[in-house]
Amino acid sequence: MIAEAGLAALWFAGALALLQVVLAVIGVRRSRSGGGEVLATIRPVAVVQGVLVVLAMLLLIAVFVESDMSVRLVAEDSSAAKPLLYKIAGAWGNHEGSMLLWVTILGLAGAAVALFERRLPKPTLIATLGAQATIALGFYAFLLFSSNPFARLVDAPPDGQGLNPLLQDPGLAFHPPTLYLGYVGISVAFSFAVGAMVTRDVGPAFARAMRPWVLGAWIFLTLGITAGSYWAYYDLGWGGWWFWDPVENASLMPWLAATALLHSVTVLATRDGLRAWTIMLAVVAFSMSMIGTFLVRSGILTSVHAFAIDPKRGAFILALLVIYIGGALALFALRVGTIRQGNTFEPVSREGALVVNNLLLSVILGIVVIGTLYPLVAAAFGTQLSVGHPFFDSTAGPIALVLVAIMGIGPLLRWRRDRASEALRRVAIPAGVAVVTFLAVLLLAPGIHILPLCGLTLAAGAAVASVAPLWRRDLRRTPLFTYGMVVAHLGIAVSLAGMASESAFDQETLVATHIGEIQHVGPYSVTLEGIRPVIGADWSAVEGVLRVQRGDHAPYILAPQSRFFSTPPQATSISAIETVADGQLYTVLGQADDDGRWQLRLWWKPFVTLIWLGGALVAFGGFLSLLGRLLRERRAHRREIEA
């Protein structure tokens, strides 16, 4: 019964989304009379739609918690013996469930816009809600007609096939919802852009309404990518933190576009410049988040053959992508002429630096898009190939480094216009720090590659430059969003330092070792003391007991495992990682050979943790900015009411 109730809720929510689109069209037509009565209807419709779709999602989770094996999704992706956390997370650990989660978050966001958005003119708000419902409608159609999460099986199996052991990790509970919050946030921002385009109302007011959504989406994308990177790092046992895998790229592309949008929307909101530019970026960011959403779960990217297995679903996804992206681009092309020119600026200015930032981000985005989609295109012409890190490192890497340099310089420039000579004086200290770092690294590590060398140099320079805007300022009166920018930029520098250090100074030992033998990696000596069996809820494992010692410090034990899951029957290795102040020791246990030796793979990764610490800082900086903006607006709103 629960599954049927969920399906019914989904149908009703879809019908309300359709009603919302119709109401919006009527509202925009009647916008000369103010659209007041339409707004009074469309608001509750959006809220009820949100409530219904949340209900559907909760019912799907209930089906999973109950382990109702007559529901196809549960039978395929869950089993009765799973811990509760993974039963719940299993609800979105599959294609249909993740799509439902997406539209659930979209419904919630729509309800939030309907309830709390007060700044926008009524027609623009109506058009925005209409655009949101249009996006949601595609998802409802997709769920109801080709990916029903509540579909029943005729014969219920006694137990499910279980969840892929790689996914049985707390990461699954948080990683997809975080990314989806990001994707949905971008689609909300895009809805604002559509609303402003439809009512010819592109200006600072619209930018201020859109900015919190862009910021919020960007924070979640940053968190999602950072967490996903760490998850892949410890879960896969390959020692890498970014593989340029199509699925990873699918989350990076919206982030790049959102980062560009975030910076240009600031120009629009504070200086009323870059109007058409910002709208274009909103369109691009939305397209990227759609590609990210659909290509990941559809399996198109990882396996071209997934298309052949379910041609109907593949065709549906392609059609949706074409409609969404094509529609967005067409609307932009039709309306770009009505967007009036904003304020202008000199090339050497904060705006100028932000334009360069946007251009470089766009170039990186273009490269990632081409590199990710090229194998698909080639496959269509009968050539099988893959594009991996050599391509991305050599193309996107150098451009990203230039971008970091611009990131350091930009905030030190004045708005509108600046004198080149004065600007040069302001960047002198960070530049000096960079030069000193460059020489120091060359002296200490003469054989270092050019990319990590430049990475360390720029990280040092950018770190100093990013805190420079606080120089000689009254720290108590500096607005919160300025701190946000400083922290986020510092985070980028910190993360870059970690990446450069990991790629330059990483050490690896791969051996087959007898029990009791001492092996060395970096500053550590590692002894395999023994092998012991371990039993878990639905797995058993062999565990290597490693005695790890660094210099004269007290030794401790690390225990990497080789784990065997019962449902589904699969093996996976669980790495053991020791985090210390200056890096991580990463250990993986391999197989035993006939002589009783065990394979061990040991890495010493100096300062690798900075990569994710930097990512967290970037997200925290975004949070400070968001908080600062919201607080300032609330204060301004209060003042308006009092006046």
Added chain:
Amino acid sequence: MKAKHQRLTLALLALAAVIGAAVLALSALKDQASFFYAPSDVVKDGLPLGKAVRLGGLVAAGSIKRQPDGISIHFVVTDGQAQVPVSFSGIVPDLFREKSGVVAEGHFMPDGSFVATNLLAKHDANYMPPQVAGAMHKTESLEK
């Protein structure tokens, strides 16, 4: 700068950036895309030397030989038509076994053998890498 000029400059800059990205990406792709080979492709087209490639097929039955150093293995990849000997040092994926699909990343040696730097075998007993399925499929249709 006049407003109109600024808009034009920005549009041209954006266009230049996009074209630049495309040119850069496509020229880099020529050298750095790693092409997929099945053993019979090598027989047909010759050895792709000096390039990073992916070799896909099934691990031939009885071909996995562990080396005395305990970390290297030799095995043979087959697609039913041709065979390529492969060497690899490292911890093999959990689902690497005889008669199941594998994709080896690495490069060919002049003697026709393959040195793998990485082995991919999906964590699923029924999984066949799509390229392997494609290679097997090609071979099968050729046989018919």
